[in-house]
Amino acid sequence: MLVVFMLHTKINIKVMPKLNLRVLRLQLGAVLLSSLTLSQAFAADKDYQVELPAAPEGSVTFTSPNEADIPNNAFGDAVRYGQSLFTNTQQLRGKYVGNELNCSNCHINKGRKANAAPLWGAFPMYPAYRKKNDHVNTIDERIQGCFTYSMNGTPPPFGSKELTALVTYHYWLSTGAPVGQALPGRGYPKLDTPAEAPSVSRGEVVYQDNCAICHGDNGAGTQVDGHYAFPPLWGKDSFNWGAGMHRVNTAAGFIKANMPLGKPNSLTDQQAWDVAAFMNSHERPQDPRYNGNIAQTAETFHKHQCFYNKEVDNELRGQGVK
Amino acid sequence: MLIHNKSIVLTIIMTLSPMALADDLGQTIVMQGNGKGAMACSICHGASGAGQAQAAFPKLAGLDPEYMQKQLEDFTTAKRNNPVMSPIAKALTKEEAVAVSSYFAQMPTPAPASANVDEPLIQAGKRLAEEGNWANDIPSCFACHGTNANGIGANFPALAGQHASYIEQQLNAWRSGQRSNDPNQLMASVSQRLSEAEIKAVSAFLANLSVTEH
Helix, strand or coil: CHHHHHHHHHHHHCCCCHHHHHHHHHHHHHHHHCCHHHHHHHHHHHCCCCCCCCCCCCCCCCCCCCHHHCCCCHHHHHHHHHHHHHHCHHHHECCCECCCCCHHHCCHHHHCCCCCCCHHHHHHHCCEEEHHHCEEECHHHHHHHHHHCCCCCCCCCCCCHHHHHHHHHHHHHCCCCCCCCCCCCCCCCCCCCCCCCCCHHHHHHHHHHHCHHHHCCCCCCEEECCEEEECCCCCCCCCCCCCHHHCHHHHHHHHHHHCCCCCCCCCCHHHHHHHHHHHHCCCCCCCCCCCCCHHHHHHHHCCCCCCCCCEECCEECCCCCC | CHHHHHHHHHHHHHHHCCHHHHHHHHHHHHHHCCCCCCCCCHHHHCCCCCCECCCCECCCCCCCHHHHHHHHHHHCCCCECCCCHHHHHHHCCHHHHHHHHHHHHCCCCCCCCCCCCCHHHHHHHHHHHHHCEHHHCECCHHHHHCHHHCCECCCECCCCCCCHHHHHHHHHHHHHCCECCCHHHHHHHHHHHCCHHHHHHHHHHHHHCCCCCC
């Protein structure tokens, strides 16, 4: 474990020429194949929650099959198990999940809703080459990445029944979708650059007026009988500093199209940017790629719109909370 | 049996606690009115807070006390415009409104009075309550009103076992703007997107649900 992390740090710092990286990776690959724990760490690192490209314009036409049509055979069982893991990911709490979220908190309507990163928009687009890590990312790795970052946990290993069921559910929701062709409704919408730079203090007002009723005054969510009815947005029980949602632009697009729940697209773009900045200016669990130095980790992994390694209220963000 | 035991415990608590006075006040108003323009709540809502389905008088037993207080306050303004309740709410002092709210809140929730047997209608309502209708941006009712519509805090009232006639009437009141006291206009927004058929179905389904004990 330790060795792998050290090697990764070196790779990720990107001081070595590309050729060397490839050689190193080949050697690494051989070592990694021999150990399950190592291959998990490797996979987690391979998915950087890279920002998705903008979805093509146009109206959303794709629809997933009906739940009632899940076949009654071993394949159907895997689809149903995958759906249950997706909507109640808390059943993996402590094993693969380290926070209070479920996949479907961000992938609304069980991963079916357009403009809420639907699974039918995702599955047909993998494997995909990502320049950022110079690697062909598979859907398995993408899902594992969500466990590492969005769920602040440890991903289920390749070939595990959990990962296989989740992939099967992604596949089934994509029945009839063209392979390798991005569909309108994929990902979260990209908002235009706002007229005024996103403001944490304006965002706080938007938050108190539109979000606090469900997510609580301090972003900790609302619990009923031990379950979160409204999920936590920051703090120890939410997604970590490596998750895609911690980018202000990604959160702004999600919020605009999906929040407040029941009132989508009711905020102005500026309000969505501001409240996204407010939400993401708070502490959350540490980036799992943290190498002991916030500035260095920021330099390698956080060259995007976020608050990691920035000062908010005279405090450095990116320290992490447990 | 369970309920019987509970009421014994409640009686003991009531006689011992400082809440006893407020409860006496609540009970007096519910049973007799306040003698200053607010008639007895029990005339319409029943002594056990069960309401009346035919007249669309809501069930109040077991609802969140703060939620009920807020409704009484809003009945005194244009935010919840209701010809029957407005004069009554205006005749209550703040203290009396608090007392009746907590009196109804601690009552055991009665079993659903209606047993609608229109199975396809109930099933359509169940789908909406559990899954929503995302083609039209309608989230599931349970997402905000809690699993089984048991209610979440003061802002998201319990709907399980509420009379279908009343739920239907309120959804229509939001659509028309007659009721506009919902926090953040969440219900105004959702009800605008519901069809007549969906309103009928979801109201029937919710009315048939039994409240599960917390």
